[in-house]
Amino acid sequence: MKLNEKGLLVIISGPSGVGKGTIRKALFQIPDNNFCYSVSMTTRAPREGEVDGQDYFFVSREEFERRIKDNALLEYAEFVGEYYGTPLDYIDKQMESGKEVIVEIEVQGALQVQERIPEAVFIFIVPPSKKALIERLEKRGTDTPEKIKKRIEKAEREYSLAYKYDYIVVNDEVTNAADRIYAIIRAEHAKTERSIYKYYKLMEGKE
């Protein structure tokens, strides 16, 4: 029996190249989960194999900037010349229906969400070592050397922001990291601040 029936907003963040996307995929493989996927929106070009509406919503700069103006994004960031953001629309509805909404975003975006929704769960994914992160960024074949250099510099600036998050999870092995995030989600539901209201109602014998 879960005392908190509303779903959580779970922010999976961390420096670029740390494996956030792979961890999110592993998380969704966990049996009997009630996770729901928040698809991000971006102005960057699709990489090979990426599907619109599944990996990202791929939109034009004009379209993206219209949404910024309409305040229709949970957060957004400009990164290496491209916009990335999270459409706000169905997130609330999913949480109300008891789904855990898993959002994978860059550090800049996560900190925007934290100002807007401090009760969300903020998880910072880190590499097992600095060397491992740099290797992963260099191996990514889709960017120019100049872009890779920018990414490494940005990752180095982002290291120091870990203290702003609720949890730090090491991506030493993808399934370990996903299991730990699942444990965090279960634990967060049991937190007194989230569960005490329903508990007192139970003890009154009203439910």
Place this chain on the structure above:
Amino acid sequence: MKLNEKGLLVIISGPSGVGKGTIRKALFQIPDNNFCYSVSMTTRAPREGEVDGQDYFFVSREEFERRIKDNALLEYAEFVGEYYGTPLDYIDKQMESGKEVIVEIEVQGALQVQERIPEAVFIFIVPPSKKALIERLEKRGTDTPEKIKKRIEKAEREYSLAYKYDYIVVNDEVTNAADRIYAIIRAEHAKTERSIYKYYKLMEGKE
């Protein structure tokens, strides 16, 4: 990879009759756990089948009061005319060696521990309903009707103290409750306040 290498002190508490002991036993059945057992000390008589040094250390009032005076107990409480307490000795050593020390105690004792060791993890076990708790207390065949009445009154006073704990876990089904506690322990290790020091050392490349 766990960023926090020190074991946690995990306090499992809640009103008498809620099933704390059964949950603790289920917790120790979880494979590959590194839990360690803190055996309580009491002046009450052993129930049938209880083994000294395993279920409790059964001691005299004189012996117990000497330990109170020596400050050699993590906490203690007098309950229905008998003392219950937790010997302090090996707890610290176990935590230093990376073991999670699981302590099962009454509400009064848990709140004493909270003053002394606020960084411990405080879990309040609750029944699925008030009716379920009263039934469990009545079924316990080892006490006199007078003692049962005292237990129910005490449990009712303790309901309202849930807000002082970090987590509330419903004992609807023992293995569910134990699994949720295991998730809490894993999540607590990933908490930023416990893991950031080791993380920054990793990022410096020192480890």
